[in-house]
């Protein structure tokens with residue numbers, strides 16, 4: 001009896017090892033570059049679902065594919081100075097610095113300017129590439145007693161309204177906030193960044209300047225007073241905007257303390273992928289990969305990049 005049981009157990013083991021299982025296509029081992037690339041593509045797809053279609057390899061180079069048909073090179077492989085990145089950032093440059101979600105305790109370190117590098121190819125495709133087009137995409141949003149133009153693209157006007165309403169609500173019980181927020185110094189304005197030939201994000205209708213203060217801009221502020229202002233700045237205002245996908249210019253070494261900018265990709269990258277890359281873990285570690293939408297995007301990105309050269 002014992003012998004027969006042993007034989008049947010052995011048979012089961014042999015048989016089960018003979019069942020041919022379909023071998024899934026093996027993913028190539030990840031590198032820091034591949035992890036970073038895949039994360040950035042996922043972030044762009046999550047942040048701009050109506051605009052970013054995916055990623056594609058063209059002559060072995062990864063391109064971000066826009067729903068408009070535009071293909072934007074992910075990494076131009078140029079070694080750039082910070083000023084050159086400001087003028088001509090690719091998608092990789094744009095997402096290279098992690099925006100701190102924690103409160104800052106002074107002026108950021110030299111050239112730490114998360115969110116200040118922008119891909120103009122990308123922004124022009126999403127928000128419009130002329131003054132007429134960017135203006136046509138704006139709507140009026142109530143801001144306290146003001147009515148300000150903000151883009152409706154990607155429903156940015158709604159998140160702007162939510163952040164503004166939250167802060168004006170807070171100001172009802174803390175009137176000291178009003179000094180910081182009202183009146184606004186402007187939102188939509190087709191213009192260049194002061195002292196440069198580069199388009200300001202106000203040109204796309206995705207930026208808000210709060211109440212003007214002489215210590216708010218790195219170029220002309222007194223460094224000691226500017227630092228004090230950043231330290232003492234009411235963080236409840238910053239949090240309300242960050243929760244609504246805005247970054248704050250007070251978290252730049254080239255600070256612009258009055259400036260808030262709608263940048264869902266910068267906030268999502270900070271929320272999901274702020275930890276150091278570990279290539280022994282799945283590249284998507286940080287997002288909820290069990291969410292069906294995210295899972296499908298992860299599979300799509302892996303498939304599109306299966307021939308990525310190491």
Ligand SMILES: [Zn+2]
Pocket residue numbers: 202207208209256258259260
């Ligand atoms: Zn501004």
